[in-house]
Amino acid sequence: RARVFISERSTMGKNQKREAKNTTDTLGMSSTERILKRIHELYEKGLNPGSDGSVGLLSIAADPLLQMKIYKPRKKVNVMLIGNHSAGKSSFINWYIGESVQTTGVAIETRGFTFVTSGRKRDTLKGDATFAFYDHLDGLSKFGKGISENVFSEISTSKDRNFSCVDFVDSPGLVDGEMEYPFDVTESIVFLADHVDLILCFFDPIGQALCKRTMKTIERLNEHHAEKLAYYMSKADQVEKEHDRQRVLIQITQNLAGRIKNSHAFKLPTIYLPRDDLAVPIPNALEEVCDDIDKAIRLTVQKNLTTMRDDCDAIVAEVANAREVNVARRRANASATAKGWALMVFGWFLLATLFYTAVLEACATKPVTTALRTHALPALAHRPVFRDLVEGLLPDGGRRWFGVDHGGAVAMGVLFVSFLAVQFVKSRVWKLSPTMTKKDAKRLAGYETYVREVKAVREELFKEYFKQIHDAA
8 A cells, every 4th residue: 555654764865866857857848748747647656756655646546445536637638630531631740740650642541540649769559559558449449340450559759839748649531432441430430539639620622521421420529529629621722713712611611501519600711731832822720720739738738737626625525524434433333332232231131031030940840849859958958048049949839920821931932032132133233334543544644635735736737837828928
């Protein structure tokens, strides 16, 4: 079990080394990336990652004393691109990160999902490795047996723009006709939409933008993810005449009108990758796409900071609740113990009475009475106390048990049943609930102090975030 309280001397050297390593690791990071990374560390590793006494919020919440379920926020923003084939999705990713990691062309290059992420080493991961790298993909396999062979990851070392804070999901190019996918492409995209923060819809102006599969996918996404969708007409530089572009924009808008929600806020800017050989300037909203991604990053930072505050408050509240429950259990245990002892003493009394009644009945039988009168009483002639005791057990010829026939047997039966009833009630009443040990209480107190320190770090992260916004303005 993780320890919250640690010796300052034993960890000072380790902490200094860790701080030096953290400084090295965060060199070159943007403020936003540092904040997202720090939030992720606080959930997984705690205030001092690598030191003996550091414990993350996830481990604290999962402690048997609290038994809470919280989820760590993602340290990157997930952006999915959808559209017909040759809509420029892969080209945009290559342009954004400044590296050609995705194959581009007029042919249907992307038949599966490709996750593009930043890392320290250029690498490519295939199906199983990608599923292991992204744990939220576990449910994707239900959409077809062939999906695992069509999921890839491209890890790039690029630091361009805000790529270090973004994971791109390049989806299969959507086409109609005889093109068959080895999995249900529309439902797979809808499934992944639950795990992304922004969905960029690219429409190719050269004939394929209005394909039925694309429209069906957008209609499905609008059912639950309308607020994540942003629409763009890509490759606008391929339609140089203004009236032709307007005609294409009108066609796309008309086809989308009945399929999208919040149509009053609908926008369809034209975008294309920068080029210097255009004869006539064409409006290019490419920076708007970058702004949408930056906005998603900012919202994710705010959401993660808010989530961390709520989780910290929930843990502190659960600690207080655990203490109250422990106090209530101790009181209930004390009451149950007192009742249990009272019932046990009463049971002993019934048992003793039962034994006395059985002795009286035994002494009332003729053989025992004859033996006691003939042998026992003469032998006790010089011990009057014991002689009186034995005489008290013998019948005196009067009516016993108030004249009830077999009254002794009846009394013994009543006493025995009463004893069993008392034992049953005692077993039901004398039940003790588990309570905290002193060690448990100390651990809870340590958690509470520790989480309050995490909240203080969260406040510092919020100040750093606001300072970044102020400086950018």
